[in-house]
Amino acid sequence: MIHYVYKDSGDKAAEDHAATLGFSRTISTDKVTKEKTYSDWTADNADSFSEVVSPVLKGYTADQLKVSEMTGITSDTADISVTVSYTRNQGTIDITYIDEITGQVLTKKDLSGGTDDPSNYTTADDIKSYTDKGYELVSSDYPDGRTVFTDEAQHYTVKLKHGITNETDKKAVNQVIHYVYKDTGDKAAEDHTATLGFSRTISTDKVTGEKTYSDWTADTADSFSEVVSPVLKGYTADQLKVSEMTGITSDTADISVTVSYTRNQGTIDVTYIDETTGKVLSTKDLSGGTGDSSNYTTVDTIKSYTDKGYELVSSDYPEDGTKFADDPQHYVVRLKHGTVVETENKSVNEVIHYVYDNGDKAADNYKATIVFSRTITTDKVTGEKTYSDWTADNGGRFAAVLSPIIKDYIASQLKIDEMTGITVDTADIEKTVVYHKVPAGIIVPPVLPEKPSKPSDNQPKTPTAKAVKDNKTKDILPSTGDSQKSQIVLTLLGIMAVIASPLAILFKRKKQ
Template sequence: MTGTYQSKSDYRTADQIATYVQAGYELVGDDFPTSGLIFNQDGINQTYMVKLGHQLITVTTDQPGTPGQPIDPDNPAGPTYPNGTAVQDLTKSVSQTIHYQFSDGRSAGADQVQTLTFDRTATIDEVDGTLVYTVWLNGTASTGRYTPVATPQMTGYTADQQRVAGNNAVTSADQNTDVVVTYTLNKEQAVVTYVDATTGKTLATEALTGDYQTASAYRTAATIASYVSRGYELTSDDFPTSGLIFNHDGVATHYLVRLAHGTDATTTTKTITQTVRYQDGAGKQLHADTVRALTFSRADVVDKVTGDVTAGAWSSNDAGSTFASVPALSIAGYRTTVAGVPTVTVTPTSGDDVQTIRYVADEPNPGETPKTPDKTVTVTTPDKITPAKKTPQTGTQQKVNQTAQTKRATSATKQSDRVNQSVQAKRQVVTLQTKQPTRMRHTAETKRPAAMAKSVQSTASVKSATT
């Protein structure tokens, strides 16, 4: 703001503060005079500070948000609840279900279900919509607990689990758990275990039962095919190909199926671009952007089971990993403040590069100081030039530069038109009568008569007289 000494400014901060408040800010401090600014500090710039903070609001499961709706109903054009603030975003449940069944798949009793509920709150920044969540809590703790469950006893059957263990460290990130307790007749047993040969972990176990000396209909082929369809490769299978005979009285037999992770080779590429912008100080585009790209590639190995990628070494294409320097362009009417953009070296982890070359507008050339001519000046003009109206002249008229371009010649013509002149059909001579005794004649010839309707070029200095 500017003003004369001891004058008072009409500016107030209230309207601007109100605009920011509607956008989600809150006023922290304002040291601008409430009654207005008086410019009474002679030669000293007066500085005032208005501080605004981001308004924050917290949503809970009891008071959730509605995404897309205004946070403040009285400010319908203001900030709205972002996605992630609805009640379903602030609560979740994790459960463990124990299924009881016979070996033929029939239910052996009602499921036993334990459910844990986790809640959290979210704080919304009303200015930029940023969400900050608290940790998930089960009550006041970050973990919940599944209690141990003893397997119900059933006459004539033996359960494969006498007790399902508890879990004292259940988190909100855990998946729902299903535990199957299987009851079988007290007969022969066998177990088939599927092992991940890559990680050493057990994929699944299959418990087989049957009367002594009976044959089991179980085969491993279907399960192996299922794992193969998910990216595994069979390493070994010691289950009998002709089927299992329960002939180990009272002793459970164990069989092992080993499956390893299959892999695929793939190529990953990453392209980094550089954009060079040509703008003035206000950010206005003065020329089309220069856009260049560098490409990196690598050979990766993909685990067909987990999707994990073992990355190879990056290599660049023929363009290398460096964007060459870019000189500033010459733009009519502007001059640049820098010589150009320097070289930029990038890596595959680099983001796209943006460079801006700033320009400032050229300043106009000031006119030269005129002086009074002391001689008669003769100007040659083309056909069809309409003489200007005679105008009395006073004072010292301007001197026109001897090598002036078309625009300056036009200005000189306008000044000479103030002198009494008469235009002949093809070659007109304008005689300017001055107060000086000496006269000089000067002839200015035109190269393009048709263009002289707009400008007259002079090959010598054109001086105007005071009459």
């Protein structure tokens, strides 16, 4: 049995440790004589008590960290009792206050007490004593709700730094650009102003009162940007731009620049062009101060040319005049030669006479005309005349004309062929068709015309011939093309047959 007790009071500190070893022997009894015999005692499991480690009690230390193994235990060994006593531990705590700026220890607080007893200490008062001197708390690992002593020594650190007061010091560098008229010095445009700001920090140590200064730094930039001079209509600046200014520091003095403007001189030219020949008729050159009126119009000059026969084509010069500008102005007035156009006509005629073999009129004459035209253009400036080519109104051809059919007569020409290649120089054309009497007894059957074909665009509008009329029937029929030709051929064959029949009869009689 192992007992665990507090040394100072004898009270139970932990549950007892109990262990038991068992031993056995055999008793044999003779059933006749009743005599008993005993065997040796033997351990049931083991004959030793194992080593026992003493319980760890927080805040206490045992006088025996363990009870060693006990061997050689026999059945005759008496029960064993051991007592382990526990003594109260003592703990320590230290808190070190450090100036983090200098690295020095400002103070150190040492505490001690029984394990698990409260330390009854906080850092609040000590920290306040330092913050009242200008320090600022950086960190503290000491528990806010105090702590208790433990078996192990406890070490805590409170870090403080010098409080700093920061102020900002400002400084500015200014740039001004003045815009003036050179001749008067008067203001030409609003001044250009720009400012570069510079700053530095003044730091005051609240513990020592010492001041430190940072370097001056530009708030946004350390250069003045390039500035293009304003464009003033009619004036030119002596500096088209004020270049970028770099390397400006807090020590740079304010900058002042003056840009002067001089009045511009403008030019205008007006060119009069003969668009017909491509030649320049004249040029008007004008000059004056920019913005001033030119006091010139093209009206009189254009009239002088139209009086000579020219016609205005175009003019880009403003009707109400214009003003001189910074840039040269170029204008063009275009004219062309006026013309008078006349038409000249000339005709070539075709006439076909239809007569009997005795010279008498057999049918109305056929007439056709080709009209040739050309234009005569007279230049009103030079008086020169130009002539176009002659052109025919129907393509320069006379259509084929079929001769009229007259009862009991045969025409010397069944048709007058088409005539092409007619020009304005072709002489008038005259043709005669003679009609011969068909012998008596020969009947020429009348020919009915087929439906006439639609005349082509080149056919003359004059009828091919007028039919010859009598009081009874229409003996003269207009020609209808190939069908009419066939009828005429059949008629001629019939005539030949009629003539041949009497000759055949006469020849037959002579033979009989």
